[in-house]
Each structure stands twice: as structure tokens, then as C-alpha cells.
Amino acid sequence: MFKKKTELKFPTHIAFIMDGNRRWATARGLNKMLGHRQGAVALKNIIADLCEIKEIKYASFFAFSTENWKRDQKEIDYIFALIREMVQENEEKFLKRNIKFVPMGDISRFPEDMQAAIVRVREQTKNNTGLVVNLAINYGGRLDIVQAANKVFKTGQVLTEENLRENLFAGDIPDIDLLVRTSGEMRISNFMLFHLAYSELYFTKTYWPDFDKKQLFKAIEEFSGRERRFGGK
Secondary structure, eight states, X not given: OOOOGGGOOOOSEEEEEOOOHHHHHHHTTOOHXXXXXXXXXXXXXXXXXXXXXXXXXXXXXXXXXXXXXXXXXXXXXXXXXHHHHHHHHTHHHHHHTTOEEEEESOGGGSOHHHHHHHHHHHHHHTTOOSOEEEXXXXXXXXXXXXXXXXXXXXXXXXXXXXXXXXXXXXXXXXXXXXXXXXXXXXXXXXXXXXXXXXXXXXXXXXOGGGOOHHHXXXXXXXXXXXXXXXXXX
16 A cells, blocks of 8 residues: 655655566567567556655656667667657647656757658757756767767856756756666666766666556655765765
């Protein structure tokens, strides 16, 4: 039985490493592409669930890493199609739900129509004041820090935590309070390294396509019961 919502401590910024799509499909004797499709469904559902939790202001999702280019081209193309579809189909929902959509990563390598769709939704939602959805696409934590540092150096400034943060792909957002990784893997895989300095980590064996509202509240309950010390005790 879950605690009452009023009894929980919620993260301000929650992040997800969405892992296990292919294993979910393999376990069911399905094509791995169907695993990615079901994962996209889970992503849309979790975003909708998070919109109901006003205490959570930021949600970051790892969708495509800089290392994922090593995969089979057919799989890459299919993932691109899902990202394009997700962005386009949810454009109206993002506006209706007051969601601010922020793409994190170097999108210049994507097909032009995909880039255009991403930029359009980013610009149309940039003044929204509700949940901020950061979608990491062609993203790597080390790349993020390096490109941000280079931006600062070009201005002639001395590098500080503050100006480095301001130039990261996601902009000036707060650190991650709770990182959730699905599928049983226990690593952070080069995801938002700067923002993970004092994050609480939650690992579940549940594959991402099966991660739902019930699983979300299990993670939040675990977070709520932890004492965060930030190195001070």
C-alpha cells in the first residue's frame, strides 16, 4: 500500500534512464523494434503521470545517447521515427498541458525534418510554465560538459560552476534529485554527469516498457524515505 500523496517528499527534478526495451521484446518473442515502440508508449504515459504531480517541476529522459550510433542502422532509423512521431504527436498535448519541451544534445546529426520538428516544438513551448520535459537525444554527459566549457571560454570568462551550468544543453536547471534506471542495470551511462553530483539513485529490474504509474510511485516512496545529506553529515 502506497503512502498518501501528502505524506511523500517529492523530487523537484526526476530523471530516467529508459533501459530494457529490447530485452522486453526478446522476453516476449517479439521483434526488438516493438520493444522500442512500447517504450515510447511508456514515455508518453509517464509524462502524463508526472503532469499530475505539481511538486515535480523537471523531468529528464535519456532517449538516444552519443554511443547509440554504434547500433544497427535499421534500429537507429526506427528510433528516429519514434522520436519524430513522439514530438509531433504530442505537440498539441504539450501546449495544452503547459509543458516546456527542451531537447538536450547535438541534434545537428539528425535528418532535417526531424530537426525541424524538434526545434518547432521547442520554440512553441519555450514560454510554458508547467512541467519541463528534457529529452536527451544524441546526448552524452561528457560531451555536454565539454561543449558548455568551450562556450564559456569563447566569452573570455573564467570557468565557474554557475556559467558552466548555464551553458549545458538543458540550460540553467536544478540538479537531479532522483535518478531512476530501469531493467536492472546499475550504472549511470554518461547521463547528465554535472546534474547527478548528489542525486539519489533508484534501480529497478522492471523493463522500461512496463514502467508505469505504480512503478513511478514506488521510486518516489523510496526517495521519500531517504535522508539527503549533500556531504554535510
